[in-house]
Amino acid sequence: MTNISPSAQSELPVRPTFIDMLISIKKSLGAPVILSVVIVIGLALHDMAEVPGRLIFTGTALFEIFPFLMxxxxxxxxxxxxxxxQLVARAFEGNPVRAIAVASVFGALSPFCSCGVIPLVAGLLAGGVPLAPVLAFCIASPIMDPEMFILTAASLGIDFALVKTAAAIGMGLFAGYVTLGISKTGLLANGLRDIATPSCGSSLQSEIxxxxxxxxxSSRNIQFWTEGRKTSWFLGRWLTFAFLLESLMVAYLPAENVAEVLGDGNAFALPLAALIGIPAYMNGYAAIPLVRGLMDLGMSPATALTFMLAGSVTCIPAAIGIWSLVKPKVFSLYLGFALAGSLIAGFLYQIALG
Structure with a gap:
């Protein structure tokens, strides 16, 4: 009988456990795929006859939005x-007052997703960029980007997409200038975690x-197709999940209840939408079909805007990313901007609609 030394035993491959396999599957498929499967299984257990109709609804919605998705x-x-x-880095150069304005516009128009913006923000803060323009960018960026504008216009109309873009810029300006004013009082001193704290001699890379x-x-060609596949997988998963949710709302959520709670007849519809939107942590892309379904059931456009704005700023990737870079007092300010900014934008939109 051959004896195996302890050192040799330690080098033997470890068989993955069932939990390890589940974690691996979750990482490969992502939360939206897992949640979609759970919804379909739950629906089948509740009423198998409903499953084909919900899947047909989801497939039809995906087919209709496919050209805009591409x-x-x-x-x-x-x-x-x-x-x-890379041009976004130039938004933070120069006078802070000007930088806030440019950062707000770039935030709303830049192609960064909630996850992709965090490394950039960390680099900007570590490079010594003031908190005010960075926070303006952080508020505006999750609300709108070119892909989201196209999908929003396709589902909710070009007017709504333009209003949401204007709101993103406005909320960025609001957050930036208020932060600039508070910073001058010293209340936000030492508000960054170590990972985002500037070091001596740190500066932004000027070569773009x-x-x-x-x-x-050739390398950029490869990057184009790689980015295209990655974005397709990201958007496709979230939109499938969102359209599946929309199909359930249409089937099970009474229109009169939605109109009563979130329609123009309820004076507290906007504050309620903001308060629901912030803890909902709704991914901006997933919110588009969800809000379309709610609007079809009676939600007012101003309430829909408020919900989307509050939810976009506090979606899980954006919120966790900001939390990892700043201390609680700055993060609380970030959440306050999400609540106040979405309410102000919603009320202004409601007034404009008459």
Whole structure:
């Protein structure tokens, strides 16, 4: 009988446990796929006859939005491959008052998703950029980007997409200038965690390499297709999950209840939408079909805007990312901007609609 030494035993491969396999599957598929499967299984257990109708609804919705989905994917891939996303760093140069305005606009128009913006923000803070313009960018960025504008216009109309873009810029300005004023009092001193604290001599990289005709370079060509596949997988999963949720709302949520609680007849509809939107942590893309379904059931456009704004700023990737960079007092300010900014935008939109 051959004896195996303790050192040799330690080098033997460890068989993954059932829990390890579940974690691996979750990482591969992602939360939206897992949740979609859970919903379908739960629906089948509740009423198997409903499953085909809900799946047909989801498939039809995906088919209708597919051209816009491809356009948004192509836009994101082009901006990444050409290096145009690097231009956002220039928004933070110069006078803070000007930087806040430019950062708000860039935040609303830049192609960064909630996850992708965090490394940039960490680098900006570590590079010594003031908190005010960075926070303006952080507020505006999760609300709107080119892909989301296309999908919002396709589902909720071009007018709503334009209003949401204006609201993103406005909330960024509001957050930036209020933060600038508070910063002058010293209340936000030492508000950054160590990972985002500037070190001596740190500065932003000034050289930006943008190549609009990216297809002339092999590496950028590869990056275009890689980014396209990644964005397609990301958006496809979340939209499938969202359309599945919408199908359930249409089937099981009484229209009169939605109209009563979130319609124009309820004076507290806007505050309620903001208070629901913040803890909902709703992904901005998933919120589009969800809000469309609620509007079809009676939710007012102003209430829909308030819900989407509050939820976008506090969606899980954005909220966790900001929390990892700043201390609780700054994070509380971030949540306060989400609540106050979404309410102000909602009330202004309600007034504009008459």
């Amino acid at each position: 356009l948004s994917v192509g836009t994101a891939a082009y901006l990444k491959a050409s290096g145009a996303d 390499d943008v190549q609009w005709a990216f297809w002339k370079t």
